[in-house]
Amino acid sequence: MIDYLHLLLESVGEDAGEVASYIPELANADPDRLAVAVATLDGEVYVAGDADTEFTIQSISKPFTYALAIADQGLDAVLERIDVEPSGDAFNEISLDPDTGRPRNPMINAGAIASHALVSGDDADARVERILDLYSRLAGRRLSIAEDVFESELSEADRNMALAYMLRTVKTLKGDPADVVRGYTRQCSVSVTVRDLARMASVLAAGGKTPDGDQVLDPAVNLQVLSVMATCGMYNSAGDWLTSVGIPAKSGVAGGLMGVLPGQVGIAVFSPRLDAHGNSTRGVRMFERMNHDLGLHLMAPVESAHSVSRRLVRESAAVHEISGDLHFIEAERVLRGFAQEPVGDTPVVVDLDRVHRANDIARRMLLEGIRRLYIDGHDVRIVDPWGVLGTAETGSGELVRGEQAHGGYVPAAFPDVASAVRG
Numbered sequence: 001m002i003d004y005l006h007l008l009l010e011s012v013g014e015d016a017g018e019v020a021s022y023i024p025e026l027a028n029a030d031p032d033r034l035a036v037a038v039a040t041l042d043g044e045v046y047v048a049g050d051a052d053t054e055f056t057i058q059s060i061s062k063p064f065t066y067a068l069a070i071a072d073q074g075l076d077a078v079l080e081r082i083d084v085e086p087s088g089d090a091f092n093e094i095s096l097d098p099d100t101g102r103p104r105n106p107m108i109n110a111g112a113i114a115s116h117a118l119v120s121g122d123d124a125d126a127r128v129e130r131i132l133d134l135y136s137r138l139a140g141r142r143l144s145i146a147e148d149v150f151e152s153e154l155s156e157a158d159r160n161m162a163l164a165y166m167l168r169t170v171k172t173l174k175g176d177p178a179d180v181v182r183g184y185t186r187q188c189s190v191s192v193t194v195r196d197l198a199r200m201a202s203v204l205a206a207g208g209k210t211p212d213g214d215q216v217l218d219p220a221v222n223l224q225v226l227s228v229m230a231t232c233g234m235y236n237s238a239g240d241w242l243t244s245v246g247i248p249a250k251s252g253v254a255g256g257l258m259g260v261l262p263g264q265v266g267i268a269v270f271s272p273r274l275d276a277h278g279n280s281t282r283g284v285r286m287f288e289r290m291n292h293d294l295g296l297h298l299m300a301p302v303e304s305a306h307s308v309s310r311r312l313v314r315e316s317a318a319v320h321e322i323s324g325d326l327h328f329i330e331a332e333r334v335l336r337g338f339a340q341e342p343v344g345d346t347p348v349v350v351d352l353d354r355v356h357r358a359n360d361i362a363r364r365m366l367l368e369g370i371r372r373l374y375i376d377g378h379d380v381r382i383v384d385p386w387g388v389l390g391t392a393e394t395g396s397g398e399l400v401r402g403e404q405a406h407g408g409y410v411p412a413a414f415p416d417v418a419s420a421v422r423g
């Protein structure tokens with residue numbers, strides 16, 4: 001997995017676009033930073049590149065604050081004030097739906113400022129405290145605010161002030177517009193890394209539950225947030241995004257981009273140069289690439305995702321007993337089991353007797369895992385009665401082909417192991 005992420009960073013190619021400069025402090029960002037993180041639902045986080053570089057969350061805060069607004073006010077009350085239709089407008093468009101008087105969705109600034117104002121709390125500081133608590137629980141560590149970016153954005157916040165006053169004219173916003181913009185700007189200035197964002201995304205992917213079992217968001221709220229991210233998360237390129245990458249996502253002008261594959265994985269990337277829509281240029285490209293390589297697209301049919309991998313010791317051989325259908329995420333778990341095998345010449349049996357199906361990526365990952373066990377010095381035997389590994393290329397070729405080509409291979413050198421495994 002880590003190797004794949006390094007390859008991804010290497011393959012992302014030349015950068016284009018410009019670092020956001022309408023927030024003066026963001027113009028100082030190092031434009032060449034590049035990072036990716038993938039977080040599984042059980043808490044594993046894989047990273048590559050500048051994974052510990054902090055940047056401000058910016059608009060990636062919007063879905064989380066929207067979730068808190070719904071938790072505080074109820075979905076109906078929030079829907080009365082903020083619609084859920086893609087706007088086709090730029091993120092900072094000064095507009096309300098002419099028919100309903102509502103911001104078109106909570107992912108553009110008008111809707112996000114309205115969401116912020118709907119969070120319970122007497123003033124900006126009280127709301128931001130609750131917002132920061134929520135983000136921190138999702139990230140699994142205490143987050144803080146980048147005060148320099150906050151001050152810098154607040155000093156140039158005329159456009160967001162205009163939006164807040166506009167919201168007050170339609171009674172969506174009841175408080176003091178300056179206080180609301182202050183709170184919203186602080187929320188955008190929360191400092192995160194791709195690790196944090198991937199973990200936050202993985203909680204959304206898990207229906208609102210952290211890997212430690214903390215149900216931070218109600219599953220129904222979580223579903224609402226993901227749905228809105230899917231249709232509105234990428235501003236006026238949301239349609240492009242859904243067709244070319246196909247997962248709910250949210251971008252921010254500091255260069256972060258977070259994607260959620262429900263039930264499977266949370267992903268985040270970081271690269272500060274932005275395209276004309278305000279989305280990270282290389283970030284978008286990395287997601288397109290991952291969709292291609294890992295089969296992320298939500299609209300692609302997925303079969304059931306049950307799988308177990310357990311390690312037994314039989315006759316001094318380590319037996320990895322794998323069961324269920326294998327996709328990317330199940331294969332990752334299997335490989336994690338392989339990676340824990342101590343380097344040495346212990347015989348390893350990979351028992352696929354209970355696996356009837358593996359998709360292409362899972363098959364390739366498994367073959368690669370097997371290849372690495374060989375490289376580490378293990379005598380690897382494969383039980384593949386259903387021909388799950390097929391005749392796929394291993395990359396190095398010579399490793400398992402002869403054995404796997406005959407479905408039902410029984411490791412002749414380990415008759416006891418074989419019968420134990422099979423019986």
Ligand SMILES: NC(=O)CC[C@H](N)C(=O)O
Nearest residue numbers: 058059091188252253278
């Ligand atoms: N797209 C963004 O990330 C915009 C967030 C930024 N704080 C703003 O309100 O303009």
